[in-house]
Structures are given as C-alpha cells and as structure tokens.
Amino acid sequence: MLNERTEKVLFAIVESFINTNEPVGSRFITKTYSFNLSPATIRNIMADLEEFGFLAQPHTSAGRIPTDRGYRFYVDFLSRSSEVEDAFIESFITRLEAKREDLNGLLEGAARTLSEHSRYLGLAAPMKSGRTTLNRIELFNYRGNYIAVVLLTDEGPIKHKIIRAGQKLTPGTLRRISDYLNQEFSGYTVDEIRLKLVKEMSREKALCDILITKAVEICREALSFPPGEIYVCGFSDFIGLPDFSSRIREIAGAIEDKHFMLKLLEQVGAGIEGPSVLIGSENPVKEMKDLSLIVSTYKQDGKVAGSIGVIGPTRMDYSRAIVMVQTAARFITEALSQ
Amino acid sequence: MLNERTEKVLFAIVESFINTNEPVGSRFITKTYSFNLSPATIRNIMADLEEFGFLAQPHTSAGRIPTDRGYRFYVDFLSRSSEVEDAFIESFITRLEAKREDLNGLLEGAARTLSEHSRYLGLAAPMKSGRTTLNRIELFNYRGNYIAVVLLTDEGPIKHKIIRAGQKLTPGTLRRISDYLNQEFSGYTVDEIRLKLVKEMSREKALCDILITKAVEICREALSFPPGEIYVCGFSDFIGLPDFSSRIREIAGAIEDKHFMLKLLEQVGAGIEGPSVLIGSENPVKEMKDLSLIVSTYKQDGKVAGSIGVIGPTRMDYSRAIVMVQTAARFITEALSQ
DNA sequence: TTTAGCACTCACGTAACGAGAGTGCTAAAA
DNA sequence: TTTTAGCACTCTCGTTACGTGAGTGCTAAA
Numbered sequence: 001m002l003n004e005r006t007e008k009v010l011f012a013i014v015e016s017f018i019n020t021n022e023p024v025g026s027r028f029i030t031k032t033y034s035f036n037l038s039p040a041t042i043r044n045i046m047a048d049l050e051e052f053g054f055l056a057q058p059h060t061s062a063g064r065i066p067t068d069r070g071y072r073f074y075v076d077f078l079s080r081s082s083e084v085e086d087a088f089i090e091s092f093i094t095r096l097e098a099k100r101e102d103l104n105g106l107l108e109g110a111a112r113t114l115s116e117h118s119r120y121l122g123l124a125a126p127m128k129s130g131r132t133t134l135n136r137i138e139l140f141n142y143r144g145n146y147i148a149v150v151l152l153t154d155e156g157p158i159k160h161k162i163i164r165a166g167q168k169l170t171p172g173t174l175r176r177i178s179d180y181l182n183q184e185f186s187g188y189t190v191d192e193i194r195l196k197l198v199k200e201m202s203r204e205k206a207l208c209d210i211l212i213t214k215a216v217e218i219c220r221e222a223l224s225f226p227p228g229e230i231y232v233c234g235f236s237d238f239i240g241l242p243d244f245s246s247r248i249r250e251i252a253g254a255i256e257d258k259h260f261m262l263k264l265l266e267q268v269g270a271g272i273e274g275p276s277v278l279i280g281s282e283n284p285v286k287e288m289k290d291l292s293l294i295v296s297t298y299k300q301d302g303k304v305a306g307s308i309g310v311i312g313p314t315r316m317d318y319s320r321a322i323v324m325v326q327t328a329a330r331f332i333t334e335a336l337s338q
Numbered sequence: 339m340l341n342e343r344t345e346k347v348l349f350a351i352v353e354s355f356i357n358t359n360e361p362v363g364s365r366f367i368t369k370t371y372s373f374n375l376s377p378a379t380i381r382n383i384m385a386d387l388e389e390f391g392f393l394a395q396p397h398t399s400a401g402r403i404p405t406d407r408g409y410r411f412y413v414d415f416l417s418r419s420s421e422v423e424d425a426f427i428e429s430f431i432t433r434l435e436a437k438r439e440d441l442n443g444l445l446e447g448a449a450r451t452l453s454e455h456s457r458y459l460g461l462a463a464p465m466k467s468g469r470t471t472l473n474r475i476e477l478f479n480y481r482g483n484y485i486a487v488v489l490l491t492d493e494g495p496i497k498h499k500i501i502r503a504g505q506k507l508t509p510g511t512l513r514r515i516s517d518y519l520n521q522e523f524s525g526y527t528v529d530e531i532r533l534k535l536v537k538e539m540s541r542e543k544a545l546c547d548i549l550i551t552k553a554v555e556i557c558r559e560a561l562s563f564p565p566g567e568i569y570v571c572g573f574s575d576f577i578g579l580p581d582f583s584s585r586i587r588e589i590a591g592a593i594e595d596k597h598f599m600l601k602l603l604e605q606v607g608a609g610i611e612g613p614s615v616l617i618g619s620e621n622p623v624k625e626m627k628d629l630s631l632i633v634s635t636y637k638q639d640g641k642v643a644g645s646i647g648v649i650g651p652t653r654m655d656y657s658r659a660i661v662m663v664q665t666a667a668r669f670i671t672e673a674l675s676q
Numbered sequence: 677t678t679t680a681g682c683a684c685t686c687a688c689g690t691a692a693c694g695a696g697a698g699t700g701c702t703a704a705a706a
Numbered sequence: 707t708t709t710t711a712g713c714a715c716t717c718t719c720g721t722t723a724c725g726t727g728a729g730t731g732c733t734a735a736a
Binding site: 396 | 718
Binding site: 250255256 | 440473474476478480481486488490492498499500573574575577578586587588590591593594
C-alpha cells in the first residue's frame with residue numbers, strides 16, 4: 001500500500017512531531033532529513049498520507065500531525081532495540097534493592113522510577129486478587145469481640161481483615177476453626193474459594209455443625225476484599241505536559257478513578273507477553289482519546305502476577321517508553337524470583 | 339482598631355468574593371447588603387481596610403479582594419454554628435456504615451465524602467505510626483526461608499511485613515521468639531520499642547542468647563515501617579477549580595508529595611481540639627500560598643488517633659468546610675468507639 | 677516524475693479603540 | 707464631623723483591523 005519512500009516520510013513526520021510538538025511542514029522535513037527531495041514532492045507525499053488517514057491537518061495552511069493510525073504505523077515498525085539509559089537502570093536498582101521482600105514497595109518504587117524517567121504517568125498493579133492462591137489462614141482474638149484474620153497468599157502480600165465475632169471464642173475453638181479452614185481452602189485461588197463457599201453453605205446447613213458455620217462465616221467476611229491496589233505516580237509532571245493544557249480536568253478524573261485504571265491495565269496486559277501499546281482512540285474510553293498506554297506484565301513463578309506501564313500523550317516517545325516498560329517488567333520479574 | 343461598621347463591611351466583602359470570585363466594588367456592596375450607605379462611603383471604608391492590610395486591589399481601577407489577613411479575620415469571627423447539609427451526613431453514614439472495623443476503609447471513605455461534598459481536596463491520615471501502641475506480635479514461617487511478621491496495634495490497622503530469616507526456624511523456636519517479643523514489647527508504642535531495641539542490642543551481646551538475638555533482629559526489621567498512609571481524594575475536581583488555572587502543576591506537585599502532606603497534617607492538627615484553619619501564606623510552604631487548609635483530629639479511646647481535613651483555595655467557603663470537617667471528625671471518632 | 681513558482685489560506689501578534697467598571701478626590705449637604 | 711454627589715481618571719477587556727510568516731495546493735515547466 002505504501003511504498004518505502006512514503007513510509008520513510010511518514011516515519012520522519014511522526015518522529016519530528018514527537019520531538020517538537022508542532023505541526024510539521026514539508027520544508028522542515030527537507031531541511032532535517034536528507035531525502036534529496038524538494039518540499040513540493042514532500043507535499044505530494046503528505047497529501048497521499050493524509051488521504052490514507054495517516055496524517056491530518058489542524059487547519060488548511062498548517063503542517064501535518066500524525067493521526068492515531070499514523071502513530072500505530074510508527075509503533076508497529078519501530079525497531080524495538082533501542083538502548084535503555086544507564087541512569088534509568090541505575091535508579092531502578094538502587095530504589096528497589098531494599099524492597100525485594102515487599103511487593104507493594106517494589107511496585108510503588110517501580111511506578112515512581114518509571115514516571116520520573118519517562119516524565120509520563122507511571123503505573124503498577126498486582127493482578128486482581130481473585131486469582132491469587134491462598135497459602136494459609138491465621139486467626140487471632142483481637143480486642144475482645146473481634147477476630148483478626150490474616151490471609152497469607154503465594155504472591156507475597158498478606159491481606160488482613162478485622163471482623164466482628166458474635167461472641168468471644170476460646171483459643172481452642174479458634175484454632176480448630178483455622179485448622180478447618182486451612183485444610184479446606186489453602187492451595188485454592190480466592191475466586192475458587194468464593195465458589196466453594198457457596199457450596200459449603202448449603203452443606204453446612206445439613207451438617208448443623210456450629211464450628212463449621214462459624215468458620216465459613218469468618219472466611220466469607222474475610223474474603224470481601226477491598227478492590228485492590230494500584231500505584232499511580234508522576235501525576236504532577238504528567239498534567240504539566242503541554243499536550244493537555246485544556247482537558248486537564250477530564251483526564252485527571254479518569255486517572256483518579258483507580259477502579260477503572262485497574263480494569264484497563266488488566267484488559268490490556270492480559271495474555272500478551274511483551275509490552276503492548278494502546279494508542280489514543282484505540283482505547284475504549286473517551287476520556288483517554290489523546291492518551292497512549294504502554295503496559296507489560298510481570299511474572300512470578302512463571303505465572304503472570306501483575307502489570308506495569310506508563311500513560312502518556314499520544315505524542316509520546318514510544319521507543320524510549322516501550323524499552324523502559326519492558327525493562328521495568330523484567331526487573332520486577334527478576335526481583336520476585338529472588 | 340476596627341469599628342463595628344467597618345467589620346461588617348469587611349465581612350460582606352469577604353463573603354461576596356467567596357461567592358463570586360470577582361473583585362468586589364463599592365457599588366456592589368451597597369446593592370447587595372443594606373448598609374444604607376452610599377458607594378462613596380463604602381469606598382472610604384474600603385480604603386481604610388486596605389490600609390490596615392485586610393483588602394487588596396488587583397489593579398488601580400478594580401474592586402477589592404481580601405488578603406490572607408482579611409480571610410483570617412473572617413474566619414476568626416465566623417459563627418461556627420452553621421448547619422451541616424443533610425445530604426452530607428447521609429452520604430457519610432451510608433458510605434461508612436459498612437466499614438466500622440476497617441480503619442483504612444473508614445478514612446478513605448471519609449476523605450472521599452468530604453471531597454465530594456465540599457468540592458475541595460479531602461484528606462485523611464492516621465497518626466504517625468510511631469505513636470501507636472503495639473498490642474501483639476505474631477510470627478509464621480512463610481514460603482521456606484521467610485518469616486511473616488504481623489503486628490497487631492491498638493488502633494485497628496495491622497501492619498505486616500515479610501522478612502528473610504537466615505535459616506528455616508522450627509515452629510517451636512518461632513513460638514518461643516514471639517513469646518519473648520510479646521512479653522517484652524507489647525503495650526509499648528512503636529517509638530518506645532525502637533528505643534528499647536537499641537538498649538536490648540547491647541545487653542543481648544552480653545547474654546549471647548541466640549534466640550533473643552534472632553528475636554531482636556526480627557523485631558527491628560519488622561519495625562522499619564513504610565512512611566504511613568494518607569488518603570487524598572478529589573484531585574480532579576480540585577484542580578478544575580477556576581482559582582488555579584495557572585500554577586496547576588506546582589500545586590499538583592505539592593499535593594502529590596504524600597510525605598510532605600502527612601507532615602503538614604500532623605503539624606497543623608497537633609494539640610488543637612476543634613478544626614484549625616491555615617490560610618494561604620500562613621502555610622509555611624510556598625507552593626501552598628494560595629491554598630487554605632482545614633484540619634481536625636479524630637480520637638480513639640480518648641487519645642488523638644489521626645487527622646482529617648480539606649484543602650481548598652484561600653477563596654473557600656470556610657463556614658461550610660469547617661462544619662464539614664468537624665462533622666467528619668466526630669463521625670470517625672464515634673465509629674472508632676463502636 | 678519531480679520541481680519551481682505563485683496565489684491563497686490561516687493563525688498569531690500588535691495596535692487602536694470604545695465600553696464598562698471602579699476608583700480617588702473635592703466640594704457640597706446633612 | 708460625617709456622608710454624599712459629582713467628576714475626572716485609570717485600568718481591563720473585548721472587538722476590530724492589519725501585517726507577517728508559515729505552509730499549502732495547483733499549474734506548468736524541467
């Protein structure tokens with residue numbers, strides 16, 4: 001569809017626009033790149049590219065800017081081999097070295113490093129908790145009538161919850177309840193347990209065992225998790241970007257909605273191995289029409305354990321950002337395998 | 339210094355400016371309030387108020403706007419009795435009812451409700467963890483070489499940490515270690531324990547007891563807390579306010595720095611019973627020169643347990659915001675005492 | 677097929693201008 | 707002595723007009 005020369009011009013235009021944030025004109029291209037063509041020829045090529053939907057004009061007598069489709073072309077044909085800056089790696093290592101055992105700290109640090117070096121919004125989130133595997137349940141009496149439930153999962157973070165017990169339970173009862181729960185549920189994912197609980201509740205009625213009733217009740221309450229963590233860093237730098245002088249409010253609103261951001265990360269990252277890129281309107285949400293998202297997943301024990309990425313303007317330094325996200329994901333995966 | 343009439347005019351001007359966000363002129367005052375004075379007289383009074391530093395003029399032929407000192411006067415003489423809106427209370431109750439046992443959820447919910455109803459930035463933070471009292475320490479083996487340490491504090495939230503053990507410890511050893519730690523440290527605040535640990539470490543050397551050495555080591559690692567939670571809600575509405583069309587970036591930067599926000603909350607709230615108000619330049623930080631802060635503390639078991647408040651533009655509806663913060667603090671205090 | 681030339685378009689900065697809001701000051705009125 | 711009417715003055719803001727510069731599309735020549 002596009003001959004090689006046309007592609008090169010498109011590439012040059014996208015690159016120029018990313019660098020300058022100004023509509024790029026034919027003359028500029030001939031000055032900056034050595035195509036050995038006159039502005040007039042470049043103009044013809046540009047007209048073609050516009051016809052195909054790779055470029056657009058803000059107004060008649062301005063230069064061209066890439067459309068989302070133009071960026072997509074650019075990203076797809078981008079050589080993925082660019083070097084990561086040493087400073088980035090260094091800052092990654094120094095910041096995360098101390099936190100090898102603390103997943104939350106690790107993720108927050110990663111999001112922050114990512115944002116500081118890219119100047120975009122840094123994101124990191126562990127996978128939806130429903131898919132994590134329960135390792136052990138521990139119960140204590142706590143301040144009289146309460147029970148502290150601690151859920152140890154395979155993925156490092158511990159969830160904890162304090163729930164109200166009807167009456168004070170003896171340590172013995174508590175131990176028997178937790179023994180029962182461990183025997184029954186450990187090794188399953190949270191989602192599976194939620195399912196099992198429903199079955200259990202009908203069986204339990206037949207059994208009429210007060211201990212089990214109590215146990216199931218405790219477990220059910222403990223599994224009503226908060227929505228899950230997500231780390232978003234670099235807000236202030238991000239909204240300071242010239243690209244959204246207006247619309248700040250909208251965009252800030254979308255980003256502040258952590259619930260939504262989580263879902264986005266999960267959807268985009270799911271299944272794909274390397275970093276995946278979502279450009280502007282490829283994003284299903286209208287608030288993010290001018291924003292691009294780069295996400296990669298990180299792993300633990302060979303399984304996908306969460307996502308990490310950046311959000312920037314569509315006019316974003318993709319090649320740099322992609323490598324950074326890739327590197328970050330690799331680092332976290334490494335850190336998690338000790 | 340100011341006679342009653344002058345005070346009333348000042349009040350009227352501050353109020354008008356809060357409502358309209360436009361410099362208020364003499365004519366406007368005579369039309370809106372019934373002082374039965376001519377614009378000329380009001381102008382004279384305004385000139386006096388400006389001389390005393392309560393008002394300022396953006397430029398020669400504009401109306402007056404309050405200075406920080408003007409706002410301060412307004413706030414100090416504000417009747418604190420205005421009614422809270424029912425909608426606010428209602429939303430508070432419905433949102434927090436479910437979270438009575440979960441301090442973090444409670445605080446986040448409070449910050450969010452506060453921000454949604456005030457349209458300013460909602461803040462909530464538990465007191466610096468150093469001053470919370472340790473209730474119990476529990477230890478488990480976790481994934482081979484690690485130990486999960488769970489700290490139960492008096493104030494509801496549990497801190498947890500996973501630390502690396504040199505070698506795998508038997509359940510018996512682990513129990514003996516935790517028994518020792520509980521006997522030694524429970525009932526003290528985290529700060530006190532940190533102090534005790536230093537002493538312990540010298541004694542421990544003399545004793546040469548490998549168990550105690552291990553215990554002290556574990557405890558020390560577990561007490562190296564993350565900086566502490568703070569909940570900040572309503573960012574997007576907040577930066578959408580017309581007051582900071584420029585300077586958004588700066589302000590966003592200051593707000594994003596949670597560490598700094600925490601310190602601010604702690605300093606301002608400390609010691610004072612009701613809501614305290616910090617207006618514009620009264621704030622030590624230059625990024626917050628145009629911002630006002632209203633903070634109150636909430637209590638648990640009679641002791642101050644954290645702060646809650648809002649940040650808004652200096653041109654803020656103080657009376658409404660103060661009552662809201664007050665109400666929020668009362669609600670949380672109540673929720674925490676069951 | 678490429679290029680030079682040229683007329684045309686559009687954003688942007690500047691200047692001029694009038695309207696409007698508000699002031700300070702002075703002198704008269706209360 | 708205090709308040710008020712009157713008035714000249716100041717400053718912002720929106721509008722209009724205009725010139726400049728960057729960039730285009732088209733045509734015709736190379």
